[in-house]
Amino acid sequence: MTTPNPRPSFPTEEKHFHPFAALRFLRKTLAVYLIPLVNVLFERNWPAFWTALRQDAILFALLCGVSWVILRFSSWQLDEAGVLHLRWKLLFKLDTTIRGEALAALTLERPALFRLGGATKITLYPTGQPRKHVIPLCLRRADARELADRLLPIETPTLHTPAGSERAALVLLGANGISTLALVALAIRQTRQLPLDAETLAFAHLGHLAAFAARWLPAGAAWLLTLATALFGASLARSFAQAVHYEVWHTATQIGSRGGWIDRFECRVRSAQISYADVRVSPAARVLKRWPVFVTAGCCTPELPLFVYRSGGEALFRELLPEFQMPPDVRADTTQRSFIFFAPVGIPFALCALLSLVSVTVLPAMTVTLLIPTVFFFVLLCGAVMGYTREGIWLREGKVTLRRQEGVYLHCICVFHPDLCLMGFQSPWAANVRRTNLTLIFPGQVRLKVRSIPLAEANAVVRFLEQESH
Amino acid sequence: MTERELRRTAVIIPPKGRAVLCVWAAVPGLLAAPFVFWQGILPGLVFAALWAVLVFLARCRACSFAAVLGARTLTVYSGIVLPVRQVFPRRAVTGVQQLRTPLLRLAGASVLIISAPGSRMFLPAVPAAQAGALAHALAEELL
Numbered sequence: 001m002t003t004p005n006p007r008p009s010f011p012t013e014e015k016h017f018h019p020f021a022a023l024r025f026l027r028k029t030l031a032v033y034l035i036p037l038v039n040v041l042f043e044r045n046w047p048a049f050w051t052a053l054r055q056d057a058i059l060f061a062l063l064c065g066v067s068w069v070i071l072r073f074s075s076w077q078l079d080e081a082g083v084l085h086l087r088w089k090l091l092f093k094l095d096t097t098i099r100g101e102a103l104a105a106l107t108l109e110r111p112a113l114f115r116l117g118g119a120t121k122i123t124l125y126p127t128g129q130p131r132k133h134v135i136p137l138c139l140r141r142a143d144a145r146e147l148a149d150r151l152l153p154i155e156t157p158t159l160h161t162p163a164g165s166e167r168a169a170l171v172l173l174g175a176n177g178i179s180t181l182a183l184v185a186l187a188i189r190q191t192r193q194l195p196l197d198a199e200t201l202a203f204a205h206l207g208h209l210a211a212f213a214a215r216w217l218p219a220g221a222a223w224l225l226t227l228a229t230a231l232f233g234a235s236l237a238r239s240f241a242q243a244v245h246y247e248v249w250h251t252a253t254q255i256g257s258r259g260g261w262i263d264r265f266e267c268r269v270r271s272a273q274i275s276y277a278d279v280r281v282s283p284a285a286r287v288l289k290r291w292p293v294f295v296t297a298g299c300c301t302p303e304l305p306l307f308v309y310r311s312g313g314e315a316l317f318r319e320l321l322p323e324f325q326m327p328p329d330v331r332a333d334t335t336q337r338s339f340i341f342f343a344p345v346g347i348p349f350a351l352c353a354l355l356s357l358v359s360v361t362v363l364p365a366m367t368v369t370l371l372i373p374t375v376f377f378f379v380l381l382c383g384a385v386m387g388y389t390r391e392g393i394w395l396r397e398g399k400v401t402l403r404r405q406e407g408v409y410l411h412c413i414c415v416f417h418p419d420l421c422l423m424g425f426q427s428p429w430a431a432n433v434r435r436t437n438l439t440l441i442f443p444g445q446v447r448l449k450v451r452s453i454p455l456a457e458a459n460a461v462v463r464f465l466e467q468e469s470h
Numbered sequence: 471m472t473e474r475e476l477r478r479t480a481v482i483i484p485p486k487g488r489a490v491l492c493v494w495a496a497v498p499g500l501l502a503a504p505f506v507f508w509q510g511i512l513p514g515l516v517f518a519a520l521w522a523v524l525v526f527l528a529r530c531r532a533c534s535f536a537a538v539l540g541a542r543t544l545t546v547y548s549g550i551v552l553p554v555r556q557v558f559p560r561r562a563v564t565g566v567q568q569l570r571t572p573l574l575r576l577a578g579a580s581v582l583i584i585s586a587p588g589s590r591m592f593l594p595a596v597p598a599a600q601a602g603a604l605a606h607a608l609a610e611e612l613l
Contacts, residue, residue, distance in 0.1 A: 127587070128564065128587025128588070129587075418559065418561065418562075419559055419561065419562035419586065419587055419588075420559065420562075421556070421557060421558050421559065421562060421586055421588055421589050422555075422556070422557040423554065423555070423556050423557075423589075424553075424554065424555040424556075424557075425552070425553075425554050426552070426553045426554075427552065428551055428552070431553060441586075441588040441589045442587075442588050443562075443586075443587030443588050444587065444588065445588050445589065446588065447588075462543070462545070462555075462557050465542065465543050465557060465559055466540050466541065466542050466543050467542070
């Protein structure tokens with residue numbers, strides 16, 4: 001990574017947005033001229049089709065004109081104090097001011113199309129604001145880089161580039177977990193040697209996979225697996241493309257990552273605005289013994305883990321997030337705990353299992369097909385058991401830590417932000433057994449719910465907030 | 471009322487404040503009632519009874535409402551059958567709005583809307599003096 005030199009503070013001239021900024025507007029109007037066209041196309045009324053096409057062309061020209069007006073009369077400027085001004089000057093004047101200090105995070109994205117056009121999408125995440133108040137801007141590449149360096153400058157960063165194995169872990173952990181399970185099932189059942197390279201397998205022709213799966217499964221089930229494998233392949237390819245050239249850095253005031261092969265991205269997060277860090281324990285992570293760490297600041301929740309560490313190699317973790325505390329590795333108190341954990345997946349599992357049992361005598365050809373959703377819901381049910389026995393909230397060395405389950409994932413979370421709001425909710429049954437659901441509300445309207453915890457544990461967190469001094 | 475006095479006691483909704491809340495809860499029902507009675511006497515009576523139950527539940531919830539100002543947090547308790555507790559750190563408060571309508575003024579009450587980065591808290595029809603003191607105490611955190 002090239003370390004940006006500290007730039008002198010000087011105002012930039014007033015600049016317009018990149019023409020690609022109009023794409024957002026044009027994309028929203030796409031339906032307006034496509035729907036009439038599709039209607040006449042299906043009716044095969046060719047004279048009406050040509051008329052609709054002409055009308056669409058006129059409409060498109062009109063919308064292009066509106067886009068030109070938007071681009072012409074909107075602008076941005078950085079003043080000498082490094083404050084960003086967004087301006088609109090037609091009919092009325094609107095000046096929006098954004099200070100760098102008021103940002104929790106920013107991201108720079110360069111999808112392939114934007115790279116071809118020399119554009120960069122920069123998204124600003126103001127502190128404490130919800131997702132609907134983020135500010136996406138489309139600028140020229142150099143302008144976006146300059147803006148990012150002025151708003152959240154990177155000064156003397158300490159770099160870490162994931163090694164090969166870590167990168168592989170990043171690829172795998174970012175991929176779709178459900179599709180992974182489908183691929184594993186395929187691999188177990190295979191009768192001949194397959195290439196062990198997951199990427200080669202995922203990229204293989206869809207028809208070959210279908211033919212292979214059809215050898216041992218009914219057509220419907222085979223296609224289900226093929227679809228899942230194809231999704232896995234797409235997810236794997238995307239994760240791989242994102243993980244190429246991946247690097248993570250930290251400075252005294254911020255933490256960030258960048259990477260990407262076709263679509264490039266960069267994320268800069270202000271350390272003081274990190275709401276929480278989340279070590280996501282998935283089945284794949286357990287197998288690889290590598291733990292991805294996701295960081296949330298304001299409403300900025302990057303899709304990729306900030307970094308991945310392996311068991312016994314927590315040095316990087318300690319370097320990047322020195323204050324992180326893992327929730328204690330204990331089983332939660334399950335005395336009179338609510339069975340709500342099992343309801344969302346237990347009911348479909350019971351239905352699918354019942355259908356599978358019935359199909360053994362009534363329609364044996366469907367049994368294998370029905371077993372696929374049964375196994376799927378069984379896996380989710382195992383996840384629910386994990387949540388039932390592990391979900392909870394604890395105080396550890398001055399930090400609120402919690403563990404919560406979502407699907408087959410177990411989120412081990414450490415709260416960093418002091419502006420934490422709490423909401424406790426009790427049903428009459430929960431009140432009777434002195435349990436409560438506790439929702440943690442972070443800046444940016446990010447909410448995390450811990451279900452059916454003892455009231456005493458919730459009270460301990462409330463007391464901690466009352467006593468905490470900053 | 472000083473902050474110290476405020477911290478010694480919980481802020482609750484007084485009877486007059488509860489009456490205002492009941493009036494507010496009843497208004498949509500009163501507006502909708504003629505249209506339901508138009509359909510027939512029986513549906514109208516059922517609707518009126520249901521709405522009366524709703525207003526009664528709102529009153530019960532108002533009875534259970536209590537806001538407690540601590541040294542570092544503001545905690546609001548509400549609900550009997552479905553108890554809810556909200557805890558706001560005082561330092562997280564980003565804005566306090568005080569609302570007084572003619573009806574609230576007659577009842578000597580105010581509505582406080584307290585904003586934090588992640589959420590918002592409503593203190594409906596609390597005594598005006600306590601609401602003012604609470605707003606002042608929380609506003610000090612903003613400075």
